[in-house]
Each structure stands twice: as C-alpha cells, then as structure tokens.
Amino acid sequence: MSWLSDLLDPGSLPARSLTRRRDTRLTLLAAAGFAGLLWLLEGWAGGYVVHMTTLAGLFVVLAVSYNLINGVTGQFSLEPNAFVACGAYVTALLTLSPAEKAASFILEPLVWPLSVICLPLPVALLIAGLLTALMAFLMGFPVFRVRGDYLAIVTLGFGEVIRVVANNAQSVTNGPLGLKGITHLTNVWWAWGLCAFTLFVVMRLVNSSYGRALKAVREDEAAAEAMGINAFWHKMLAFTISAFFEGMAGGLLAHLITTISPSLFTFFLTFNLLIIIVVGGLGSTTGAVLAAVLFTFGGEWLRVVEEPLNILGLHIPGIPGMRMVIFSLILVAFMIFARQGLMGRAEFSWRWILASRRGRRGTP
Amino acid sequence: MSQGALLEVRGLSKQFGGLSAVEDLHLKVAEGRLAGLIGPNGAGKTTVFNMLSGSLRPSSGSVLWRGRQVAGFKASRINRLGIARTFQNIRLFGELSVLENVLVGFHGRLRANFLSAILRLPGYVAEERGMQRRAAELLELVGLSGLAAETAGNMAYGQQRLLEIARALATAPDLLLLDEPAAGMNPQETAALADLVRRLRDELGLTVLLIEHDMQFVMNLCEDLTVLDHGRVIARGDPQSVQHDPAVMEAYLGTGLESLEGEGGHA
Numbered sequence: 001m002s003w004l005s006d007l008l009d010p011g012s013l014p015a016r017s018l019t020r021r022r023d024t025r026l027t028l029l030a031a032a033g034f035a036g037l038l039w040l041l042e043g044w045a046g047g048y049v050v051h052m053t054t055l056a057g058l059f060v061v062l063a064v065s066y067n068l069i070n071g072v073t074g075q076f077s078l079e080p081n082a083f084v085a086c087g088a089y090v091t092a093l094l095t096l097s098p099a100e101k102a103a104s105f106i107l108e109p110l111v112w113p114l115s116v117i118c119l120p121l122p123v124a125l126l127i128a129g130l131l132t133a134l135m136a137f138l139m140g141f142p143v144f145r146v147r148g149d150y151l152a153i154v155t156l157g158f159g160e161v162i163r164v165v166a167n168n169a170q171s172v173t174n175g176p177l178g179l180k181g182i183t184h185l186t187n188v189w190w191a192w193g194l195c196a197f198t199l200f201v202v203m204r205l206v207n208s209s210y211g212r213a214l215k216a217v218r219e220d221e222a223a224a225e226a227m228g229i230n231a232f233w234h235k236m237l238a239f240t241i242s243a244f245f246e247g248m249a250g251g252l253l254a255h256l257i258t259t260i261s262p263s264l265f266t267f268f269l270t271f272n273l274l275i276i277i278v279v280g281g282l283g284s285t286t287g288a289v290l291a292a293v294l295f296t297f298g299g300e301w302l303r304v305v306e307e308p309l310n311i312l313g314l315h316i317p318g319i320p321g322m323r324m325v326i327f328s329l330i331l332v333a334f335m336i337f338a339r340q341g342l343m344g345r346a347e348f349s350w351r352w353i354l355a356s357r358r359g360r361r362g363t364p
Numbered sequence: 365m366s367q368g369a370l371l372e373v374r375g376l377s378k379q380f381g382g383l384s385a386v387e388d389l390h391l392k393v394a395e396g397r398l399a400g401l402i403g404p405n406g407a408g409k410t411t412v413f414n415m416l417s418g419s420l421r422p423s424s425g426s427v428l429w430r431g432r433q434v435a436g437f438k439a440s441r442i443n444r445l446g447i448a449r450t451f452q453n454i455r456l457f458g459e460l461s462v463l464e465n466v467l468v469g470f471h472g473r474l475r476a477n478f479l480s481a482i483l484r485l486p487g488y489v490a491e492e493r494g495m496q497r498r499a500a501e502l503l504e505l506v507g508l509s510g511l512a513a514e515t516a517g518n519m520a521y522g523q524q525r526l527l528e529i530a531r532a533l534a535t536a537p538d539l540l541l542l543d544e545p546a547a548g549m550n551p552q553e554t555a556a557l558a559d560l561v562r563r564l565r566d567e568l569g570l571t572v573l574l575i576e577h578d579m580q581f582v583m584n585l586c587e588d589l590t591v592l593d594h595g596r597v598i599a600r601g602d603p604q605s606v607q608h609d610p611a612v613m614e615a616y617l618g619t620g621l622e623s624l625e626g627e628g629g630h631a
Contacts, residue, residue, distance in 0.1 A: 201482055208481035209471050209492060212460070216468045219457035226417055226451075228443035228472020228535045237478055345459060 019351070026350045031196065038188045050188060054256055056296040057191030058249050061198045063276045063292040064285055065245035068202055070274075071283035072211065073238040074218025076148065077155040078270050079139075082162035083243045085265035086135055087128040087250025089166065092179045092260060093117075094124035100181050107177070108170040121185050125251045132247025133240045140236045147221070159270060166262040178261025179254075186256040194252060198245045203285055205241065214238055218283070279334055280341050287343030302326055369428075370395040370571050371416070371447075371539055376425035376435070378411050378595075385411045387595040389425070393539065393588075398565055399573045400586035404615055407592040409575045410452055413541050416573075417449045418442035444472050448537035450528040452544045452575070458517030462508060462527055465516050466499040469534025502530045506560060521548040529560070533568075540564065542574035546581050554578060558585050583607065591615070 042050055066080050093101075093110075097118050101110050109115065119127075143154050166173045173179075205211055216224040217231045225231055254260050272295070280291030302323035309316040334341070373391040377384070386408040393399045401409050414420035416427060418439035427435040434442055448469075457465050474495075476488035503509045506526040511519065516527060525545055532540060542561070546554045558581060564570045576582045582589070583603045591599040591606060593615040599606050606612055 204482045204484065205478065208478075208488070209467065209474050209476075209495065210478050210481050212464055212468050213471045215460055215464075216457045216471075219459060220455050222419060222439070223451065223455040223457065224468070225439040226419065226443060226449055227469050227531060228440050229468070230438070230440045230472075 023350045034192075038192060042188055051256070052296060052300060054186060054188050054191040056293050057188065057195045058253055058256070059276065059292040059296050060195050060289050061191075061245055061249040062273055063280065063288040064198050064202050065242040065249075066273045067277045067280070067283070067285060067288040068206070069235075069238045069242045071277055071288070072206055072218065073214045073235055075144075075235055075238070076152045077143070077239070078152050078267070078274070079155040079159040080246050080273050081265045081267060081269040082159040083132050083136065083246035084250035084253065084269060085162050085166060085262070086132045087247030088254035088260050088265070089173055089179070090128040090131050090247070091121070091124045091251030092182050092254045093172075094119045094127060095121055095185075095255070096179065096182060104177070104180055105171075105174050107175065110174075111171050114172065121255065125248050128251040129244045129248040132250070133244040136240045136243030137236065140239050144232055144235050144239075156267065159267060163262050163265055166265070173262070176262060178259060180259045182254050182258045182260070184255065184258050186252045190252055191256070194245075194248055199285070199289070201241070202245075206285060210234070210237065275331060278341055279331070281343035281345060282341065283345040284341070284343035284347055286348035287341055290342055299323070299327065369393065370430060371573070372428040373416070374426045374428065376412070376415060376427065377423045378408075378415060378420065379423045385595050386415070389592075389597060391590055391597075393571060393573050395571055396565065396569065397571055397588055398561065398586050399571075399588040399590070400582045401573060401575050401590050401592065402577075402582055403592035408595040409592055410543060412592070413449060413543050413575065417447060417541060440472065443535050443537075446536070446538040447541065448532035448535045448539070449541035450525070450532050450543055450545060452547070454521075454524045454528060456516040456524055456527060456531070458515070460516055461512065462503065462514050462516050462519070463499055463512040465527055466502055466530050466534050467495055469531045470495040470498065472535055499534065502533050505533070506530045507556070522550070522553045525549065526557075533564070537570065539571045539573065542572060544575055544577065546576055546578045554581055557581075561585060
C-alpha cells in the first residue's frame with residue numbers, strides 16, 4: 001500500500017507533478033470504489049438492474065467515442081449505427097459455433113470461412129474493433145472531402161448503406177432474420193472494463209498534443225492548416241479510433257442482447273447517441289459519461305409515467321409511449337435553457353471537488 | 365536565381381471568376397529583410413498572402429521557396445517548409461487557452477506518433493516538456509506570460525494579435541507573413557509591436573513580409589516596400605522613394621477628376 005501512504009504524505013515533488021499524482025491516485029481510488037459497487041450490485045441486485053448497468057457501460061463507451069469525432073474534433077457525423085452494426089455482426093459471426101450458424105442460416109448457407117470459425121470472445125472483439133476501424137479508415141477518404149452539413153448527410157448515407165447491406169447480404173448476415181442464439185457473455189465487467197479502456201485511451205489522446213490539434217481543427221480548420229496541422233489526417237485519426245471502440249461496444253452489445261438484426265441498427269441508435277453527447281456537452285468526455293448513464297437509466301425510470309397513476313385523487317390511465325413525450329420535453333428544455341449541455345466543454349476534475357470542499361470548510 | 369532571395373514570386377495571378385484579384389505579381393524577399401506589401405483596400409494584398417501560405421491556389425505563376433517551386437502546396441505543408449502567417453481577421457482557436465494556442469503551433473513538427481502520445485512514452489513526454497518550455501518562452505517574448513491560462517477568445521484585440529504572432533512563431537518559421545499586425549492597436553501597442561518585429565529579425569534571424577495600413581509603422585519598420593493597386597505592382601523600393609512615387613500618391617489619394625471619371629468608367 002505504498003501508493004496509499006504516498007497519497008497521505010506525498011513528499012517533496014514539484015507542485016505540478018504532485019497534483020497530477022494526486023489526481024491519478026484519486027481516479028484509481030474512485031475506479032476501485034466503483035468496481036466494488038459493481039461487485040456488490042452483481043451479487044445482490046436483481047438481474048434487471050444488472051442488465052441496465054451493463055447496458056449503461058456500453059452506452060458510455062459509445063458516447064465517449066462518438067464525442068471524440070463529433071465534439072472534440074467538431075466533425076458533425078451521423079454514422080455510429082454503422083460501426084456498432086459492423087462490430088456486432090463481426091463478433092457474433094466469429095463467436096457463434098458452427099452448429100448454431102448452420103441452424104440459423106436457413107435461407108442461404110453462411111459463406112465458407114465464417115461457417116467453420118469459432119473464436120473466444122476477446123479475440124473476436126479485437127478483430128471486430130480492428131475491422132470497424134479499417135472500415136472507418138476507408139470510409140474517411142471520401143467522407144472527409146466535405147464539411148459541415150454535407151459531412152452529416154454523407155455519413156448518414158453510409159449508416160443507411162450498412163443497414164441495407166446487412167438486410168441483403170443473406171449469405172453473411174442472414175438478412176432480416178438476423179443472428180440468434182448468441183451466447184450471453186457480456187456482464188458488467190466486460191462492459192465497464194471496455195469503458196475503462198476507452199476512457200483511458202480517449203482521455204489520454206484528448207489531453208495530448210494530438211488532442212490539442214483535434215480541438216484546433218474544430219475551432220478553425222483553415223487556421224489549424226496554416227499552423228502546419230494536416231486537418232485531414234487528424235480527422236481520420238479521431239474517426240478511426242472512435243470506430244474502433246464503437247465496433248467493440250457493438251460486439252459486446254450483441255453478446256448482451258443475444259439476438260441481432262438489421263432493424264436494431266437504424267438511425268435511431270445514432271440519434272440517441274447524438275442526444276447523449278449534446279446533453280452531456282459537446283466536446284466534454286466526462287459530460288458524455290454522465291449523460292450516457294442518465295440516459296440509460298432515465299429511460300427506465302420514466303416508465304413510471306406509462307402506468308396507471310393516482311395523483312391527488314385524479315386517476316390517469318397508463319398511456320403507452322408517454323415516457324418518450326416526457327423525454328422529448330426534457331430535451332426541449334435542455335435546448336432552450338442549457339444549450340451547452342450538462343458540462344459545456346468543461347471536464348470533471350478533482351481540483352473542482354477539492355476546491356469546493358475547501359471553500360465550504362473555509363466559510364463560517 | 366538571384367542571390368539571397370529566400371522567397372521569389374514569378375508572374376503570380378489569381379482570378380475569381382471574371383475578377384482579376386492579383387495580376388502577374390513579381391516579388392523577391394531577401395533573407396533577413398523586413399519587407400512590406402502595401403496598397404489601398406482591395407488591392408489584392410491578402411490574396412497574395414493566401415497564395416503564399418497555401419490557403420488559396422494561384423491561377424498561374426510560381427512561388428519559389430529557397431529556389432523550390434511550392435505554389436499550390438497544401439497550407440500545412442507550406443507551413444512545415446518554414447512559412448508561417450497571421451490573419452487579418454484574427455483566427456485564434458477561441459475556446460482554447462492562450463498557452464494551448466501556442467502549443468498547437470508546435471504540433472506540426474511533433475515527431476512522436478499518437479500511440480506514443482496515448483501511452484506517454486518517454487519520447488513523447490520529452491517532446492511535450494520541450495513544447496511547454498518553448499511555449500512559455502514565446503509568450504514571454506510577445507509579452508503575454510501572465511495570461512497563459514486565459515481563454516484566447518476573451519483577450520483584448522491587441523493581445524490577440526500578439527498571440528497570433530506567438531502561435532506562428534511556434535511553427536519555427538524562417539519567413540513570417542504578418543497580415544495587418546497593427547490593426548486595432550493603440551499607438552503604444554503599435555510602437556511595441558514594431559520593436560517586437562525588429563527583435564524577431566535581429567535576435568531570431570527571421571525574415572518578415574508584412575501587410576499594413578498604418579503608414580508610419582510601415583515607413584519606420586520596413587526596408588523594402590512593394591505597392592499593389594488593383595492587383596498589380598505600381599511601385600517598389602525603399603520607403604523614401606516609394607513615398608514620393610507619383611503612382612503611389614495617385615493610388616492612395618486619387619487625382620481629382622480623372623479618378624472620378626475612372627470609377628465612372630468601371631461602373
């Protein structure tokens with residue numbers, strides 16, 4: 001426990017690296033605390049809560065990586081459903097056993113190498129992540145020839161293309177029937193483990209010279225170019241890394257819900273992610289985390305309003321779909337009163353917390 | 365190629381549709397000189413800068429940088445070859461801090477790749493430390509040390525102009541293109557700016573080409589002047605001779621009835 005004693009008595013280091021060390025330790029402590037919480041949850045909470053917590057972890061991964069290209073780099077793109085679909089299909093096709101695949105593909109048999117391959121989940125996930133990143137890389141060449149609204153439209157088109165391909169490439173994706181009987185392998189540890197990995201990579205990238213370059217491209221692309229930054233390759237970097245994590249999250253999603261079909265990966269998924277990162281504050285990674293968790297659980301908590309209610313003797317029959325109305329109203333309120341989102345472009349930092357605590361202690 | 369010409373422009377032209385913004389421009393900037401490009405509004409000065417820095421592709425003509433043809437190169441590539449610029453309509457990264465704006469300038473020459481940056485490998489960490497140190501030095505040089513943590517967009521106009529210069533210097537240029545650096549500055553700030561530009565040449569060995577409307581500033585600072593009007597060079601030489609050139613006087617002041625008739629003819 002030397003690091004713990006270091007935390008209590010950090011010795012003589014320059015002030016700056018001292019704060020950084022303290023922050024790292026606090027973050028590790030918080031992560032350990034959160035892991036303990038997950039452990040308790042997995043042991044004592046109901047299956048439904050565990051499922052939602054796992055899903056929340058995956059949405060955090062998706063939101064954080066989507067925010068990298070949309071918020072940090074400022075390239076308004078609408079394709080994450082394509083990347084999630086790619087990751088989900090690749091992982092599922094690699095982990096399903098040959099017998100299950102033969103049983104599923106009734107209309108047309110699965111093409112050869114895929115029909116016999118059966119890999120463990122970690123390997124399949126890595127392959128899915130890399131393939132999705134490759135797809136993003138190739139897609140980037142045509143896509144980043146345009147900017148702004150045009151970029152949104154082109155990426156939206158790609159998102160649709162993938163869905164249509166999934167619907168029609170019978171011998172690979174099993175068409176509209178989708179893939180069934182995927183083993184339920186994703187638990188809270190997989191989801192939040194990937195989440196920790198994603199946060200580590202994305203936060204480190206954003207807080208590096210590369211992150212500054214990405215933000216420079218967002219702020220003023222021509223000026224960034226004039227300062228020697230090749231905007232195209234930096235957009236490609238953000239896009240590819242974002243796709244890598246979205247692909248892996250897609251793979252875990254497939255192993256959480258166990259059945260996937262093209263209808264799962266429509267624009268609606270992208271739209272939900274867009275809401276999350278806008279509510280969290282475009283460009284804020286910690287904002288994306290916060291909003292993803294709120295969004296996943298909020299959607300469930302709001303189910304209350306769809307049940308029959310008795311408020312002060314007034315009886316309201318349950319109205320299906322009511323929660324989406326309330327959800328939309330909350331969003332409208334956000335757009336009117338807090339257009340910057342929960343966090344704006346700020347990030348959570350330990351300094352805030354410690355400073356506010358000190359401030360409170362200082363007041364009489 | 366003539367001796368000592370760091371930058372040589374031959375027959376550079378730019379047409380926007382039917383409008384000819386710059387026509388057949390010839391220009392030489394010798395190494396270590398403080399050169400100025402002046403002319404009335406709309407003369408095509410900024411268009412020249414945009415072509416030299418790669419933001420705009422010339423319609424024809426060539427730009428020789430150290431004897432090498434660079435016309436039509438991407439802006440980021442030209443910057444890495446050693447030509448940096450500032451913008452007339454300040455284009456800072458408004459939401460980044462003053463320090464970050466300068467640090468962005470170093471990024472183009474960063475050797476560590478993104479994996480090294482994510483993993484904080486020793487190579488990257490050493491480069492990052494170097495960038496932080498040099499950024500602090502540059503802010504000191506332009507006199508913005510105290511404002512390092514400030515959001516760039518919140519600073520006063522004159523300070524933003526200085527930050528643009530610091531950011532351009534971070535890209536380690538040999539030639540600095542300054543587009544109206546004194547615009548919006550008060551007389552004290554302008555005088556300090558002139559001192560700064562002279563120091564950049566004397567202490568850092570930079571060559572400077574600048575566009576400016578403040579004639580006192582230009583005449584005191586620049587050693588070689590080129591005067592543009594309607595996209596063409598109408599005079600060149602040292603400040604003294606340019607100041608008394610009849611073509612320049614006409615371009616700036618007009619010559620009564622003739623100029624009115626001229627404008628009428630254009631309309």
